[in-house]
Amino acid sequence: MSVAILCRDLRKTYDGKVDAVRGIDLCIPAGECFGLLGPNGAGKTTTIEILEGLLAPTSGTVEILGMTWREHERGLREWLGISLQETRLSEKLTVRETLTLFASFYREPASIDGVMEELSLTEKADAWVGKLSGGQKQRLAVATALVGNPRILFLDEPTTGLDPQSRRQLWDIVRQFQKRGGTILLTTHYMDEAERLCDRLAIIDHGKTIAEGSPAELIERLGGHHVLEIAVSGNGTAGDALWKSLPGVQSIRHDEDIISLQVHEPHETIPALLAAVQQHGSKLEHLTTRQASLEDVFVQLTGRHLREE
Amino acid sequence: MEPNQSKSTAANGRWSGYYRLLQARMKELIREPEVIFWVFIFPLLLAFGLGIAFRNKPEDKIAVVIVNGPRALQVQQLLQKSAQGRSIHADVLDEAIANDKFRLGAYALVIVPQDSGVQYRFDPARPESVQARVQVDDALQSASGRQDVVKTSTVSSSEPGARYIDFLIPGLLGMNLMNSGMWGIGFALVEMRQRKLLKRFVATPMRRSDFLMALTSSRLVLMIIELGLLLGFGILVFHMRVAGKFAAILLVSALGAISFGGLGLLTASRAQKIESVSGLINLVMMPMWIFSGVFFSYERFPAIIHPFIKALPLTALNDSLRAIILQGASLSSQALPIAVLAIWGGVSFALALRWFRWS
Numbered sequence: 001m002s003v004a005i006l007c008r009d010l011r012k013t014y015d016g017k018v019d020a021v022r023g024i025d026l027c028i029p030a031g032e033c034f035g036l037l038g039p040n041g042a043g044k045t046t047t048i049e050i051l052e053g054l055l056a057p058t059s060g061t062v063e064i065l066g067m068t069w070r071e072h073e074r075g076l077r078e079w080l081g082i083s084l085q086e087t088r089l090s091e092k093l094t095v096r097e098t099l100t101l102f103a104s105f106y107r108e109p110a111s112i113d114g115v116m117e118e119l120s121l122t123e124k125a126d127a128w129v130g131k132l133s134g135g136q137k138q139r140l141a142v143a144t145a146l147v148g149n150p151r152i153l154f155l156d157e158p159t160t161g162l163d164p165q166s167r168r169q170l171w172d173i174v175r176q177f178q179k180r181g182g183t184i185l186l187t188t189h190y191m192d193e194a195e196r197l198c199d200r201l202a203i204i205d206h207g208k209t210i211a212e213g214s215p216a217e218l219i220e221r222l223g224g225h226h227v228l229e230i231a232v233s234g235n236g237t238a239g240d241a242l243w244k245s246l247p248g249v250q251s252i253r254h255d256e257d258i259i260s261l262q263v264h265e266p267h268e269t270i271p272a273l274l275a276a277v278q279q280h281g282s283k284l285e286h287l288t289t290r291q292a293s294l295e296d297v298f299v300q301l302t303g304r305h306l307r308e309e
Numbered sequence: 310m311e312p313n314q315s316k317s318t319a320a321n322g323r324w325s326g327y328y329r330l331l332q333a334r335m336k337e338l339i340r341e342p343e344v345i346f347w348v349f350i351f352p353l354l355l356a357f358g359l360g361i362a363f364r365n366k367p368e369d370k371i372a373v374v375i376v377n378g379p380r381a382l383q384v385q386q387l388l389q390k391s392a393q394g395r396s397i398h399a400d401v402l403d404e405a406i407a408n409d410k411f412r413l414g415a416y417a418l419v420i421v422p423q424d425s426g427v428q429y430r431f432d433p434a435r436p437e438s439v440q441a442r443v444q445v446d447d448a449l450q451s452a453s454g455r456q457d458v459v460k461t462s463t464v465s466s467s468e469p470g471a472r473y474i475d476f477l478i479p480g481l482l483g484m485n486l487m488n489s490g491m492w493g494i495g496f497a498l499v500e501m502r503q504r505k506l507l508k509r510f511v512a513t514p515m516r517r518s519d520f521l522m523a524l525t526s527s528r529l530v531l532m533i534i535e536l537g538l539l540l541g542f543g544i545l546v547f548h549m550r551v552a553g554k555f556a557a558i559l560l561v562s563a564l565g566a567i568s569f570g571g572l573g574l575l576t577a578s579r580a581q582k583i584e585s586v587s588g589l590i591n592l593v594m595m596p597m598w599i600f601s602g603v604f605f606s607y608e609r610f611p612a613i614i615h616p617f618i619k620a621l622p623l624t625a626l627n628d629s630l631r632a633i634i635l636q637g638a639s640l641s642s643q644a645l646p647i648a649v650l651a652i653w654g655g656v657s658f659a660l661a662l663r664w665f666r667w668s
Contacts, residue, residue: 090337092337
């Protein structure tokens, strides 16, 4: 299988002071949908812009489709479709005119009507960009990337600020592109997006990869697929040692009043938990159980939530 | 492996990017009502307003005021029956009002009748006031019986080409080329940079030179329309006579538009915010607004700074447009101002391309 995106020990220091990226290695095979997941300011955008050839790294190497930016910039641009974070396209051009303009830059562009059809923009073909909704504008941004008939699609925070319906529409577009054999690299700080869309992902924090793998693998590494969230009152002296002693508990996390237990099998843990609470004369105020998510992975690795400011 | 986009259109040629960029730019300009107003309508309004205000009146009467008093009417009658009476208009008003209106410019001269003779109150800094004093004195003296020793006669001469409007229109044309070059290129670029549109463009295989050429070309198309409108307006409304060759005017205007486009590009080469580039553009244009002789001749400035004034691109453009339009000068006689324009344009473009930031 050929490699679409490869980078080694990527570093970027702004103005000699701010280390935005501190050694990232990626190897993304062709045909994969790969995600960079991380909180705001983790270095995702800097990383993707270096890979897109828009920023020069301070050190490290980048190869796209086996070529380097230094030697093959123009050729590479023909193969990449890029959607930047918050580009504001010309408001006084129509959707069709905007796509015609972007298509004109490529030697062998895709059909404009075809792209509009695929992204449900046909109805808005003759509407000014300024009149589009947020979701339509975002689809148009992706359309300007697809109109070049790319092999690799780079999407920087493609669904930030969109309503749930528009997000699902964009996910479908990405899946369609992948079905045709395309490779996708996207950044996101939505764990559900990463979980549903990406074959593999790298969790980025403070400019470094802190975990890499498929969503299922990453969750697997937590040690438990399920999370029990409980709150107790009364003789609240019951320490972590008690919870740890319950059958199937892999790890414990405190989140204000809520105690989260990562467990293998909830049906084994819950009866023991209830018995233990009663034995200590405490009262159970709250009990829920849910599937473990990438959010839990992130919290376990960093002690922080993804969306914390 | 390679994604199969359902229907691929025919391959694009070398110039498709340039052509579509120019087309998009022109569409954007036409759809912006403010652009139409500032580029096309405003200069015409300015020319019309100034042309009317400074038109050569058939009989330019000098307005003077006589301070009310026992001999006021006598002085007024003397003025009316004098040989120059036709060109002097004299009102009689109370002293306070007369002084007030003199100060506001409604009258060029205040005449204060005294027991024997009159006293003139005039402002040596106002040319029309100085002139009024001479004329009124002349009129009063001759009407009172002064005999002139030398016999003189006069012929009036006021031909198209020497009027204020003739001076003004080439100046407005030059100023407009400067404005639209600086704002149309400088401001537009920074706006696109701020919107990250420039970065988005360089993320495609677009040739950067195509982009800059298309932007400059769009100014040239506008330049041709501006030129036609202003000259046509001058010819139709003010019966202006264009002495020079149209091709020469077009060529110098195009050079001016490109030169100011380069200056606009340089001004915008690094600015990240439209607020900062607005300040820069005004800073660059300010000396030219003042010195380059748009509304009045720069000959009025001290001779010592003339070399500096003549080195400004707008001065070169205005001088050469005036020489060609008003005096029918040939292109070769304009080698110096053309060289000044070319140097400004060339150096600006070269520096701008070195410093230009796409993101």
